[in-house]
Amino acid sequence: MGMRIKELEFEKFITKSTVQRKVKLLAEQINEDYTDRSPVFLPILNGAFMFAADLMKTIRMPCKVSFVKVSSYAGTASTGQLKTLVGLDESLFNQDVIIVEDIIDTGLTLQKIVLELQSLGTKSVEVIALLRKSGAREKKIDVKYVGFEIENEFVLGYGLDYEGYGRNLTDIYQTKT
Ligand code: IMP
Numbered sequence: 211m212g213m214r215i216k217e218l219e220f221e222k223f224i225t226k227s228t229v230q231r232k233v234k235l236l237a238e239q240i241n242e243d244y245t246d247r248s249p250v251f252l253p254i255l256n257g258a259f260m261f262a263a264d265l266m267k268t269i270r271m272p273c274k275v276s277f278v279k280v281s282s283y284a285g286t287a288s289t290g291q292l293k294t295l296v297g298l299d300e301s302l303f304n305q306d307v308i309i310v311e312d313i314i315d316t317g318l319t320l321q322k323i324v325l326e327l328q329s330l331g332t333k334s335v336e337v338i339a340l341l342r343k344s345g346a347r348e349k350k351i352d353v354k355y356v357g358f359e360i361e362n363e364f365v366l367g368y369g370l371d372y373e374g375y376g377r378n379l380t381d382i383y384q385t386k387t
Pocket of ligand 1: 257311312313314315316317318319320363364365366370371372
């Protein structure tokens, strides 16, 4: 079933049940890898809200969840756009941190966030992303957990938006070709 948001036509791409199965699998992997540890999950708003909510339902070790945002502000002409984490109200010193992302496109934002977290004296920083676009694969970001590897098409639903719309959809859609 297709649908339209503003001028774009979308078609169903990954069904709700496929997403749910994958999210459970990813959570089980984290359960295995983090036995006897107590990580802090940092879902990145807004896109990761639905993914994080579902993921956490299957996570069993004691852990904290703290939603953060990435702000961008104009830096000096020489540094260009600087991105930084906002809303971090936990001390992450000596903590095992797991960043929860909706989708990795260029991975540039993520690269900066990982560096920022490492500079806070974290014990470890890993990334879980529901989707990763093919362009990101060549980049030097180590993403430990990936739900779906996709091509470079635009997707929405399950937290992902197009101009603010579509985050509430439980299936994932892609632009019609
Ligand atoms: P990156 O820094 O280029 O990796 O950008 C990643 C961010 O861009 C994601 O967290 C999303 O918010 C947004 N984004 C990238 N691709 C898409 C897409 O296909 N649909 C919706 N949002 C996207």
